[in-house]
Amino acid sequence: MRSSRHPVVIQMCHWINAFSLILMVGSGLKIYNASPIFGSKLPGFLTLGGWLGGAIQWHFAAMWLFAANALVYLAFNLLTGRLRDRFTPLRLSEFARDSLDLMRLKLSHADLHTYNALQKVAYLSVMIAILVMICSGLAVWKPVQFPLLRTLMGDFDQSRVVHFFAMLYLVLFSLGHLIMVAVVPRTLLNMVPIPKSSHTEDRVHESG
Amino acid sequence: MSQDEKSRPSWLSHRSEIVREANQLLSPVTRRAFGKQLLGLGSLTLLTGCELTDDASVQVLLTAMSRWNDRAQAALFNPAQLAPTYSKSQIKRPFPFNAYYGLDEVRQVSEQGFKLALSGLVKDKQPWTLAQLRLLPQTSQITRHICVEGWSAIGEWGGVPFATFLQRIGADTTARYVGFRCADDYYTSIDMPTALHPQTLLALTFEEKTLPARYGFPMKIRIPTKLGYKNPKHVVEIIVSNDYLGGYWEDQGYNWFGGS
Numbered sequence: 481m482r483s484s485r486h487p488v489v490i491q492m493c494h495w496i497n498a499f500s501l502i503l504m505v506g507s508g509l510k511i512y513n514a515s516p517i518f519g520s521k522l523p524g525f526l527t528l529g530g531w532l533g534g535a536i537q538w539h540f541a542a543m544w545l546f547a548a549n550a551l552v553y554l555a556f557n558l559l560t561g562r563l564r565d566r567f568t569p570l571r572l573s574e575f576a577r578d579s580l581d582l583m584r585l586k587l588s589h590a591d592l593h594t595y596n597a598l599q600k601v602a603y604l605s606v607m608i609a610i611l612v613m614i615c616s617g618l619a620v621w622k623p624v625q626f627p628l629l630r631t632l633m634g635d636f637d638q639s640r641v642v643h644f645f646a647m648l649y650l651v652l653f654s655l656g657h658l659i660m661v662a663v664v665p666r667t668l669l670n671m672v673p674i675p676k677s678s679h680t681e682d683r684v685h686e687s688g
Numbered sequence: 689m690s691q692d693e694k695s696r697p698s699w700l701s702h703r704s705e706i707v708r709e710a711n712q713l714l715s716p717v718t719r720r721a722f723g724k725q726l727l728g729l730g731s732l733t734l735l736t737g738c739e740l741t742d743d744a745s746v747q748v749l750l751t752a753m754s755r756w757n758d759r760a761q762a763a764l765f766n767p768a769q770l771a772p773t774y775s776k777s778q779i780k781r782p783f784p785f786n787a788y789y790g791l792d793e794v795r796q797v798s799e800q801g802f803k804l805a806l807s808g809l810v811k812d813k814q815p816w817t818l819a820q821l822r823l824l825p826q827t828s829q830i831t832r833h834i835c836v837e838g839w840s841a842i843g844e845w846g847g848v849p850f851a852t853f854l855q856r857i858g859a860d861t862t863a864r865y866v867g868f869r870c871a872d873d874y875y876t877s878i879d880m881p882t883a884l885h886p887q888t889l890l891a892l893t894f895e896e897k898t899l900p901a902r903y904g905f906p907m908k909i910r911i912p913t914k915l916g917y918k919n920p921k922h923v924v925e926i927i928v929s930n931d932y933l934g935g936y937w938e939d940q941g942y943n944w945f946g947g948s
Contacts, residue, residue: 540753621948
């Protein structure tokens with residue numbers, strides 16, 4: 481049996497992503513509140529930066545971390561073949577079967593190395609959402625310099641709407657993700673760099 | 689591996705038991721570690737920036753990143769890339785008024801006796817009357833004004849291409865900055881490449897009529913490649929300089945380049 485632990489690069493990417501996403505969402509909501517798209521403002525305790533200028537400083541500082549981390553993650557997955565190994569094949573029949581199992585609360589977690597179809601779809605959708613987040617963010621930041629992105633989104637105002645919903649998707653995913661980790665805490669073990677000596681499970685499997 | 693296997697005591701062969709035990713030992717630890725992580729990240733957002741942004745070292749980092757973003761934007765700025773233009777039917781009416789004060793405090797500048805002052809690295813520092821400016825070649829464009837707050841509105845501005853004006857006054861176009869001082873005590877400054885951009889206007893009209901007071905009479909610098917706060921109204925003095933001149937909002941923390 482292969483180790484179900486994630487490579488250290490993936491572990492690092494995961495936690496940097498979580499950290500930068502919190503900074504991006506907190507500062508982004510403060511910026512949103514300066515001119516809400518949907519009428520009402522969001523509660524202040526969710527926001528970061530104190531005022532619009534401070535929030536923009538946070539947002540445009542953390543964006544480099546967020547985007548660079550996404551690039552490292554994508555490059556690692558592509559170069560090592562991990563993307564193919566863990567996310568393909570993706571079959572509709574498996575997706576239907578796993579969805580049914582989830583609803584019956586019978587989804588198996590016996591083999592943590594192999595993602596079930598729901599995990600594949602969920603994690604791939606997050607990769608796409610982050611890509612949409614970056615593209616729409618670039619269109620909001622530089623609508624003149626990136627005419628292709630601006631046109632893809634519709635125009636400047638629509639870029640903001642796309643940016644907002646991509647954020648909402650990532651936040652909802654994160655909440656669902658936290659619930660799933662609470663249900664299957666062993667998965668967390670695969671995402672933390674525990675010293676080798678205490679990682680008995682893997683060593684036993686490897687020697688067998 | 690085989691050597692290790694041999695040297696291992698016999699109890700190690702009871703693998704399933706050991707795995708179970710390891711899981712029992714590890715899970716509470718990692719759960720606690722995870723809880724700690726969550727608390728740390730959660731409290732970060734609960735600080736709502738006040739304590740966090742007021743922290744001197746954090747502010748130093750954020751300011752340094754803002755300067756880095758100035759350089760990144762200058763590198764991204766393509767002098768030949770034009771902002772999109774729109775049709776007359778897309779103009780926002782009434783076009784929103786925006787300033788650091790209310791509509792009732794709009795400065796009323798009189799054309800009589802008004803002269804635009806020039807200073808810094810300019811050969812001909814003769815001040816300009818509005819009548820003289822109106823004799824220069826004029827152009828107009830319908831572009832989107834984007835506010836740093838996130839809203840946007842399409843408007844039509846007409847006036848003298850700013851590059852033409854800079855050439856006419858013999859400005860040193862190798863200088864780094866062009867600064868603007870305004871009748872409402874507002875001030876800002878821009879980079880020279882943006883000042884020379886073909887769409888940067890010394891705007892004298894809005895929707896083909898003399899610029900009304902609320903939109904910045906006697907003149908506004910209309911820059912469709914920059915955010916609203918980089919588009920000064922009621923301009924009374926233009927400064928060409930190699931010294932950083934800052935701006936009203938920029939000095940409070942808004943990004944200086946403010947490009948779009």
